[in-house]
Amino acid sequence: MINNTHIASAFDRDLETIQALIMRMGGLVEAAIENSSQALLDGDVELANATRKSDKAIDALELQVNEEAAKVIALRQPIATDLRTVLSVFRISAALERVGDYAKNIAKRTEILADLHTVDGSAASLKRMSKAVQIMLNDALDAYIQRDAALAYDVRARDEEVDQMYNGLFREYLTHMMEDPRNITACMHLHFMAKNIERMGDLVTGIAEQVIYLVDGELPDEDRTKADITSTAKGGTV
């Protein structure tokens, strides 16, 4: 009995170490989201460049998280809920790493846009969309640490708003391109940025769903209504 308790608390200690690493990763990713869209808004090429470079630290943390998690599996040989908890670590860190990649990608395109024909108001809309995702990520990580399924469900619901913002931007950019061919190259890049932010929202939703899985023991029942309609819409109203 004493032995079991000892093993259980060693596992918990290991898990806390890993969760602390995930929180550090999450902090860096949040900063990357914030900085990439701020750099776009201000046309700040230096900040964009710094954001790109910060991605290396995120990637390094993912590797560290995965190594620690593999070590815990090997050393503690967790089963049932404990195993599920360790396995979710791989998915959450992979999602964070990909969100970081998208932020890096946005920063790259900001550097290009600085030299292109300006499209009025486009940076402000992207910044709003990006902010919504950043808050979702913050809440998803809180939900993870506190094993708060209600908050996780709330995050998941908010992804629909992000998808709606994306749909609006898709139409807006098409209009700009049709109105003035000089907008075409810039709008292609802006469009990819919007799509990147929309994908970030999906990944954060994936983190929230991992939390729901950890708390409830299964993934949410039905598919969340998919509100990105641009891949099924004909764009005919533009």
Add this chain to the structure above:
Amino acid sequence: MINNTHIASAFDRDLETIQALIMRMGGLVEAAIENSSQALLDGDVELANATRKSDKAIDALELQVNEEAAKVIALRQPIATDLRTVLSVFRISAALERVGDYAKNIAKRTEILADLHTVDGSAASLKRMSKAVQIMLNDALDAYIQRDAALAYDVRARDEEVDQMYNGLFREYLTHMMEDPRNITACMHLHFMAKNIERMGDLVTGIAEQVIYLVDGELPDEDRTKADITSTAKGGTV
């Protein structure tokens, strides 16, 4: 000693079961890549629709692979190389699932494109690019089963050609849009399709890198030269 041998072969048997599931997943994903681009080439909405539906089977297999892998970890408690092998299963099945998602996405856009202004030659270029990725995937899975690092390195090198094809298409679509505004909506969708195929190539490269990791014990040393230059190019030559 007898006991150890018994445990080792039980692990090997479990692993073979999982690898067989991954091969089935790989077969479905290859078919999805093939069918999505064929549907585009023929404007075959029915085939596109069937491709979309086939994605459910891929998703179900990923879940099954992950459950089996978790069961193996819990039951056999593998360490060192064996643990690494089981953990790579999660990454490979996740990559396959995402490639399947991209094929589904291409099929969705094919249905939209059927009703839009036609852009000459665009489907044929995408089909070529898609075929290159399909062969890469086939080889990556062969490399996985045979633990063939040389073949995996070859797959990784070929991703550069896919990136070059994408760069060419990026420029081509911009040109079409500037020449005739009626091309804009179709080209936006074609562009996303090209980007989806380029991302498939990245994911297949990730599978090849897992094989290298399994054989050599570490990921390839230096970053593969990244040949998608559209996110750093100014598009000024178009």
